[in-house]
Amino acid sequence: MTGLVHALYARRLRRQVAGGPLPEHVGLIMDGNRRWARRAGLDDPSLGHEHGAAHAENVLAWCETIGIRHVTVFLCSTENLQRRGDAEIAFLMRVIERMAAERLAREDARWQVHVAGLLDALPDSTARALKDAVEATRACTTGAHVTLAVGYGGRQEVTDALRDHLYERAEAGDSLREVAAALTVNDIARHLYTAGRPDPDLIIRTSGEQRMSNFLLWQSAYSELYFCEATWPAFREIDFLRALRSYATRRRRYGG
Template identity: 70%
Template sequence: MPDPLRSFYTHRLRRHVMAGPLPRHVGLIVDGNRRWARQMGMANLSLGHKAGAEHVEEVLSWCEALGIKHVTVFLCSTENLQRRGDTEVAFLMQLIEQVVAGRLTKPDAGWQVHLAGLIDTLPDSTTHALKEAVEATRTCTTGAHVTLAVGYGGRQEVIEALRELMYARAGSGESLTELADTLSVDDVAPYLYTAGQPDPDLVIRTSGEQRLSNFLLWQSAYSELYFCEAHWPAFREIDFLRAIRSFATRERRYGH
């Protein structure tokens, strides 16, 4: 599609989706960086991670334009840290520090940063950069919140939440049997990484894979899912708006 036609179509599609129901919270599984680099003929596949990291800021601007106030970006899983080579992981951490966290702390970024994952197990410089981003944006007044999921795994999150819940109840003198007899969903939620934020209404995964890959397993129980064929660095605003349009057409039943 020629650029003038694409621009016209994007503008028209944006106006259309803004007239319909919008998700409060969008989860993004940013998949396909290395496959995009291979498709582009790059010898160094890690350059796909660089393009993907730089793309995060642009996609957040699309969310901002629609008034979507909560976004969670799945940047790096626990499996990525365990299975990728040391050189690739080091490069990815550097990108997260310099590109993602660095750009989100700019004065005009407009997003309050939150973290999800085993942040303290990351390299010291990455942990420091991410926590600095949280502190630098703590007083953000736009009401927009972005959660960076780094070293994240959904199963691990549930385990950590249950562990913290048990520690808290034990500290108040409650027995394990008493906790088991009264345990509810509402008891667990405050101990999740995303405590205080709405569950994602829509989860978008790029690169054509149709699975959650351990992303927000608890929170996405009733999320609408959208799978896009484009690799993350090639994910266009048109693709994003089509995902939002698809969301608007669905009847949300919340398990009923």
Template identity: 55%
Template sequence: MLRSFAYATYTHLLRRQLAGATLPRHVAMVMDGNRRWARQMGFGDPRVGHRYGAEHLDEVLGWCAETGIHHVTVFVASVDNVRKRDSAEVGNLMRMIEDVVAERLRHPASPWQVHLAGRLDVLPDSTRHALKRAEEETRNPAATSHLTIAIGYDGREEIVDAVRSLLAEAESLPEAISSLTADRIAEHLYTSGSPDPDLVIRTSGERRMSGFLLWQAAYSELYFCDVYWPGFRKVDFLRALRSYAARHRRFGA
């Protein structure tokens, strides 16, 4: 009881500190540490952490909506995660994405329009179909809340694919070279049309980007949190926003 009261009081204090503060328009999150959390919690099979992590996304999206953040990008799995991890673990992760993430986002009550970023061809057919269905069924020109799911994603491959697409679009090599600008490359990224993230949060204590949004996050503020994704609490989220609000963004100047 006392612990719950202290938590609620601290959460309220953090919300008060953020009143009137400059908050990010777009938050990107690396949802890391599902298996380590499961081991920490004593589960015999660490793969169950993927289910808890997938279910936790719902709650975190609710926090984003509460604080007026309407652009969110989540890093679900890299190309290497899909290609190099144990097939049983990858299969379990893909089922969680199909059964939890894709299904819940398709619910009529969900305010989020789904966008996909990555090499969908590396995913199992069922996972690719479930995600594409969620993307199609949530498409709405009037939508104000946008969730991008980065899956089968690698930031370096994304840049290579963008350059290839731009070159293929040009009718001649001189034209291709002359049109090779940063803005033109950005138009061909997987995330084209979405604003660059203002804040990137990574859970689990790891302090690296792991190829996530390498182009888009050039001027993003980075926040590394020492808790695993399923244990990422509202106070951790609000602390990240408080840290962001206290920084002076210079965009390379």
């Protein structure tokens, strides 16, 4: 697709998307960085993470332009930390640190940064960079929120939420039997890493894989899912707009 044809097609897609319902919150599973690097002939497949992080800024810009105010980006899972080689993880952490410091924690920040995941499981420098980005953007007034899922696992999140609730009720003097009898969905939800922010309406996964990989398991109970063949660094604006167009044509069903 030539540049002119691409631009015309993107303009047409924007008009189509503008006429339909938009998701308030989009979740992004950034898959395929290393595959993209291999196809691009890069010597080190881990360099794909660097290109992927840079591309995330482009996607946030698309979201801002179209009016999407909440985005959660899956950068690194708890499984990644356990199963990937030390050198790759160290490189990925440096990429995340630079992304947080140079692309998000700026004086002219357009997105308020939040973090979801086990910061204690990350290198000190990475945890510090993420915390600094949260603090630096706390006063952001645009109304746009980006959550970085780093060292994140959906099962661990629910486990932590339940544990926090149990501790809270124990400190109040309640017995385990009383806690069990009174337990509600909201008791868990208010202790999640993402408490206070809306559940995702649409989750997009790139690189052709069709699974959730432990991402926002609780929050995605009623999310619409969209799987794209393009790897994350090759994910184009027209791919993004096609996902939004697909979302707009669907009839949301909440348990039906």
